[in-house]
Amino acid sequence: MTEKNAGLKLWKTRSTQVGWVLLPLRVFLGVTMVYAALLKFFDPAYLDPNSPNGVQQQMLASAATSPISFIVNMTADHAAVFGLTIAFGELAVGLGVLLGLWTRIAAIGGFLLSLSFLLTVSWGTSPYFFGPDIVFMFAFTPLMIGGDGGVWSLATFIRRGTRKRMRLANPAPANESERVSSDVDRRVLLRTGATAAVIGVGALIIGGIGRASAGSTSTDAATAAPSAGAAPAVPTGATAATAVSTTTKPAGGIKIAKTSAIPVGGVKAFTDPKTKAPAYLLQPKKGTFLAYSAVCTHQGCTVGFDQPSNQFACPCHGARFDGTTGDVLRGPARTPLAKINVVASGGNVYVV
Numbered sequence: 001m002t003e004k005n006a007g008l009k010l011w012k013t014r015s016t017q018v019g020w021v022l023l024p025l026r027v028f029l030g031v032t033m034v035y036a037a038l039l040k041f042f043d044p045a046y047l048d049p050n051s052p053n054g055v056q057q058q059m060l061a062s063a064a065t066s067p068i069s070f071i072v073n074m075t076a077d078h079a080a081v082f083g084l085t086i087a088f089g090e091l092a093v094g095l096g097v098l099l100g101l102w103t104r105i106a107a108i109g110g111f112l113l114s115l116s117f118l119l120t121v122s123w124g125t126s127p128y129f130f131g132p133d134i135v136f137m138f139a140f141t142p143l144m145i146g147g148d149g150g151v152w153s154l155a156t157f158i159r160r161g162t163r164k165r166m167r168l169a170n171p172a173p174a175n176e177s178e179r180v181s182s183d184v185d186r187r188v189l190l191r192t193g194a195t196a197a198v199i200g201v202g203a204l205i206i207g208g209i210g211r212a213s214a215g216s217t218s219t220d221a222a223t224a225a226p227s228a229g230a231a232p233a234v235p236t237g238a239t240a241a242t243a244v245s246t247t248t249k250p251a252g253g254i255k256i257a258k259t260s261a262i263p264v265g266g267v268k269a270f271t272d273p274k275t276k277a278p279a280y281l282l283q284p285k286k287g288t289f290l291a292y293s294a295v296c297t298h299q300g301c302t303v304g305f306d307q308p309s310n311q312f313a314c315p316c317h318g319a320r321f322d323g324t325t326g327d328v329l330r331g332p333a334r335t336p337l338a339k340i341n342v343v344a345s346g347g348n349v350y351v352v
Contacts, residue, residue, distance in 0.1 A: 019149020030098025037091035041210025055083035057269040061278035062120040100153030107143035250343045253350030291340035292326045298333040
């Protein structure tokens with residue numbers, strides 16, 4: 001048989017084996033989950049309760065449209081704990097799937113994480129197939145069913161090594177006794193568990209380094225008052241409310257925040273009391289307050305706020321909106337974010 005024919009036969013054989021068929025999916029999901037986890041660990045805004053891109057503000061924004069809003073609101077009270085749990089969960093899932101270590105269990109974890117994201121962040125996406133989380137959720141199902149198939153699998157490597165040390169045939173013969181098989185399974189379980197523990201400690205170290213190096217989003221630029229003599233101005237084209245000296249509540253106004261809770265240059269997520277939809281309140285200049293709906297005008301996903309660029313960003317399809325005017329900067333959205341009329345009075349900000 002020629003080398004070419006041998007290679008062709010090899011790939012034909014592999015194309016019918018579950019492990020080789022699922023390998024590209026394993027690599028994609030594993031790398032993606034590890035990358036997502038590292039982004040959270042090294043993002044200074046992730047655990048910042050005052051950042052609109054932090055996990056707490058994202059939870060509160062998602063709760064307005066989530067079918068499990070009562071659970072989301074409860075977890076938001078302990079956002080740092082749940083935020084770190086999500087990040088470590090993504091890292092564990094990614095490494096498990098990528099390395100082939102307890103692949104089915106890792107896939108179940110990935111399925112549950114994606115399901116939780118579907119019920120919160122992506123729930124407002126319409127039609128449903130535009131949301132990425134439902135795709136990830138079902139992408140994990142083949143790995144839940146078929147595992148890694150023994151291809152590029154750390155668990156398979158450990159099993160082979162165990163059988164070799166026990167001087168047993170590899171692979172196991174069909175007539176192997178139940179007692180021997182059980183002994184092999186026990187040893188493999190202990191060794192894969194020990195390996196998973198070592199990898200887990202490494203993940204904790206990586207996460208700790210990420211959080212230590214991430215620091216905080218609270219910067220002098222975000223909290224400092226404007227320089228002396230700088231006149232507050234309402235940005236061109238924006239619907240804004242400028243702080244007034246009166247202490248009376250505006251007629252029909254609904255309080256959404258204290259003015260002191262939003263530093264100059266800062267952003268705060270809130271729920272629009274009129275529509276019950278997620279929204280953002282900004283103070284771009286001292287005494288100037290702007291409010292916009294956080295519902296993307298493309299397919300209804302909840303946008304985040306990118307403070308360095310002063311833009312609203314949709315996580316579903318990449319639309320971007322100007323943080324000052326709400327206008328579309330990048331599609332696929334075609335209409336600007338809905339403006340919400342707000343008034344500052346007596347140290348509070350009201351929706352009117």
